[in-house]
Amino acid sequence: MYVAVKGGERAIENAHAWLAEERRGDRAVPELTVAQIREQMALAVNRVMAEGSLYDPDLAALAIKQARGDLIEAIFLIRAYRTTLPRLGASRPVDTAAMACIRRISATFKDAPGGQVLGPTFDYTHRLLDFALMAECDVPPAPEASATPGPVPHITGFLNRDGLIQTEAAGEATPPDLTREPLELPASRPLRLQALARGDEGFLLGLAYSTQRGYARNHAFVGELRIGTVAVEVDIPELGFAIEVAEIELTECETVNQFAGSKTEPPQFTRGYGLVFGQTERKAISMALVDRALRWRELGEDFLGAAAQDEEFVLSHADNIQATGFLEHIKLPHYVDFQSELELVRRIRAEAELAQAQPEAAE
Template sequence: MYVAVKGGERAIDAAHAWLADERRGDRSIAALTIPQIREQLALAVNRVMAEGSLYDPDLAALAIKQARGDLIEAIFLIRAYRTTLPRLAASNPVETAAMAVDRRVSATFKDVPGGQILGPTFDYTHRLLDFALMAEGEEPQPAAGAAPAEPAAPADRVPHVTGFLNRDGLIQPEPACDTPPPDLTREPMELPAARPLRLQALARGDEGFILSLAYSTQRGYGRTHAFVGELRIGTVAVEVDIPELGFAVEIGEVELTECETVNQFTGSKTEPPQFTRGYGLVFGQSERKAIAMSLVDRALRWRELGEDSAGVPAQDEEFVLMHCDNIQATGFLEHIKLPHYVDFQSELELIRKLRAAAASDRQQEAAE
């Protein structure tokens, strides 16, 4: 047994060395640097930060490099590192109405105070490969007559679009909550889960899984028809209360994507007909995830809104929350490739006994 263990250790060391060699790739090509990944693969960095629950572009870029571009493995690395960090303080809720906006669009109103800001988006690009990007040392030039980049809107010009509906009582107001929400990263999730806990789980959830659930609601597997009330991307200040000073101090900024969807609601015994909201908030520029999150959030609100459940996956709280985490899913899925020799041998022996018993029965029936 000792020889087998030592042999296993040597094999694992060799596998690690081989992985490092594969990660480096062709030595004639310059190695990727962390700044290159952070600046030029920013959307991948943003996903790792969002689903890893740690806002640090440099560490996310390092994790992507270490994981050879496997984003789920990079998220795993970030989460593992996050557990080693001390919790120094809890920040105040960020004020997204004071966001320095880079992108802000609404599908519900054409003209909104502050204007529609297209920002950096793939929405209007042709899905054609741009071979100019393969030119070494050359940057593609903007098209002739292209307008310069739109500046970020001042913080006092970006009120939330849903606020206009709220003034007329046409949208359900969000209830005030003075108690801190539970922390999913420090306490195990219990079902049924309150909406703040559900939103945390969705924010950390796998983008592909959340996207598929959101798509299912649009195809009819859920009684919602959503409009994007507002989608905004920009930076917000993070503040922490300092007891010794008696006031909050800004400690930095984070980039966020926020989405509020507006959904029809026919009313209930206690609520008049009005619009309701779905909500998504994600680190970085992650608008696909934020929109999908808001759709699934609204689907999960059926019970608190007094609606009847359609019995679809997106409305099943346990199904959604217990399966959206890609790290838990990966761990459970990939553990089956580890040694299960004893388990398999027991099942193999059982199958042999069953086959022998079946063969004996057949022989007995033939003899009769």
């Protein structure tokens, strides 16, 4: 149980003031602005938006500044703010096939229609510190480039033409909303994908890596990884049609996995799927690998005891806000709990010493 700390209000206020001073840092250095974080730390902003379940780069940048760069704390701030917002409606499912791609690659087809678009990526950079960045001068502009013209087809569609990849079943009319309803197990795939999209990138990365090392026997190819903007449309009942209300940046990954077949399904390829806010490709690939590992039951595969196959383990531990809350609560006052355990250990030790002394006295 917790013990109320009386008379600590002044100490807490001073702690907050000290935190604000540490956040500001050396006042001889110009203060970092929200706009600078939004534009120059975009990948951190994207992660906060994805795991905070709120697409707003300005608010995500503000949360990063307020949290002193602690991304999980920033995600917590965004989640908390999100709960205060009214829900005005629901958008149509976004059409990722119509995405204006700035990056689109495939590890399975070299000459895919629409071509390979490398886009802005660290994939081909040398992992050497660039000390020129310390000069804080403007970088030369990149050659003029734009998103790929027009929509480009999903690459896994080519396998569909030959019937070599599993056809996805039609989704639920209205999938459950994880932000409004508690998670119930067993979970449907749409609910699992929601949980993975909000899940901690590092946790999912570790699980995804485990599948590649043999835990779940899940060898995957990246069928396609695409990053770009899609239109968000909302149906307006008064008008009788949908209107575009925004454009958002997404990362989508489809993996292609071997499937030896089962009693009901022929040998074919199957998919893993990841879709995340912003340019967040490591998270999207990890999500796709874990999604595929969790599909063992519906595909009639054997459960191999791997962590990535265990739905309860994955979904109950993926959320970094829940994990942080439970982990960090142990630094709060637990004086009564500890005193009771302390007394218990003292009593057990005293009884053990007494029992040891009695045989010696009898001798």
